[in-house]
Amino acid sequence: MGMAGRRIESQYEREGMAADVAELGPDTVHYWHGGGESGNERETEDGSGRDVDAHPVLLVQGFGASAKWQWVLQVESFAATRRVIMPDLLWFGESRSTDADYSLGHQVRAMVALLDRLGEGRVDVVGISYGGLVAYELASAFPERVRRLVIVDSPGRAYTRADYRALCDRFEVDDFADVLLPADADGMRRLLAVGVEQEVHAPGFLLRQAREELFIEQADQKRAMIEALLRDLEELRSRPDPRARDTLLVWGRDDPIFPLELGERLAQRLGPGVRLEVIDHARHTPNFEWPHRFDALILQFLDMPCSCDPRT
Template sequence: MLLAPKLLRSSPSPSALIAMGALVMIELTSACNVVRIGERKISRKLQRKGLDANTALLGEANVHYWDSGDSPETAGAVPVVLVHGFGASAMWQWHEQVGPLAAERRVIVPDLLWFGESWSRKRDFSIDHQVETLVALLDHLGLQRAHFVGISYGGIVVHELAAMHPDRVAKLAIMDSPGRVYTEADHAALLARFEVEDFADVLVPTEPEDIETLMALGYHKPPRAPRWVHRQVLEGMYGEFRDEKAALLARLLEQLDELDERPGKVTQETLLIWGEHDPVFPVEIGERLAAELPEGTRLRVVEGASHAPNLEHGALVAKWLVEFL
């Protein structure tokens, strides 16, 4: 933008005017990009709550995470790790909960592999690779154990982490995620509800219209936005690791059939939080999961919420997590 007055004073040629116009459009597009604006806003919010962005090389994995670190106020409290579901990155999914949680304990918010800024040279798209990476992150941070909170895909990951590495998980909170009780009948019903043959068509968007479907999935009352915003969201939040996300989902569906045959089970004190109108994993699945988890497991249903109660009713979910932990 600062180039314009200088160019105009020098009687620009048509080609210079075209170049100047291109520069102006690029700057305007960047300045008005809702994804970048949102990321800057959330980054500042996380920083105000005491979290800093970090990157760790853990074997073949490069892991990006936010961390509030140790402080005198939280000394002695068990840290909590917040694990996101399918989406762009962790920062978009947990920013309403980090403040209340960080007031009492260290909060760590990682991007799972092939989300946000995390990736791995190891082309292993299994849940186990995600679990191994979270354990490696605990080791890197010098933490023997932590509380874990996971939503949707992240809920499956933390369920398996708790079952496979019980000494690393203190308490467990699972949100809108089926654990080991998901069945072929559940998946057939899911595909019928969304009228697709492959659920990757929903979770890995390729067209701006797909963003609207995702919003309706996550929100009981989805916010309205014009097509140009949907296009920016598609390019800015789902442009990276598209093939890898599809591979993660395909491998997940293969593993869901095998999970109930695995050794080990969740023994930790557990809280379930569920959106009343979740179209992906209906509340009935949560009721089944509660019956399979340790005695005393509580299922709390968020009224007026869909698949992302942590976004629709952020303060309430934060309150419940603080009380539970």
């Protein structure tokens, strides 16, 4: 682990987070957890305190990261008021599996098994990019486990093979895995440019170090995940969608991977009640580019009543 990774872990520990590993049959899931509990008092805009039923929140990382790196700018604000669960998806970070099932369904089952191990019932779920696809399937297959759902720059069931071909054409590749799994420092620069609008100036040795930590291990399994996703696209599109009223879509206006048109298409598919919030001057990772706005937007949404709450 590099110096940057150690600093992030120290930061998490100061914020009351702890790392752990759950052995769940064939799956080994590494995760961070901790933070505030339900019923914390927070300040309203007028300065008066109120009791908030702060449900636990499951943060699901995107492709190409680990949970530790994906949510580094979110943990402080989220963990201040609610319990946070941040797993590494299978074959990312320190999570792995002996089961060669690379489908979204396997990732979903691993997340549910982790929630069971932690004794969590219904949780709020936030997923970004590939993690948004996992979160979407979790809310669809296990609606009793998901209270409110936030999908960030992730097209859910609106995505088609034609969209994938258009993506490859935009980046002039035959297989988008070649972009997501960079081969060298130049590939890392290209991948970073996908995520953020502002040009990233980083020396080659830092980019090589980041590549070694995030992309070298389990690279074949990551490619197999993309292949499984493309194989299952049509079957996934036939499944029921999550509750629109309890779903928030967050999109970077200039996302080059999943353009805003996909977010609009997904909102139309989900129907009345869903919210689509667009963050200007952001690409594929608005949580990195505009963290304060991103955090405030999502926490405000999670604090709202859910159609599944007894009082509604």
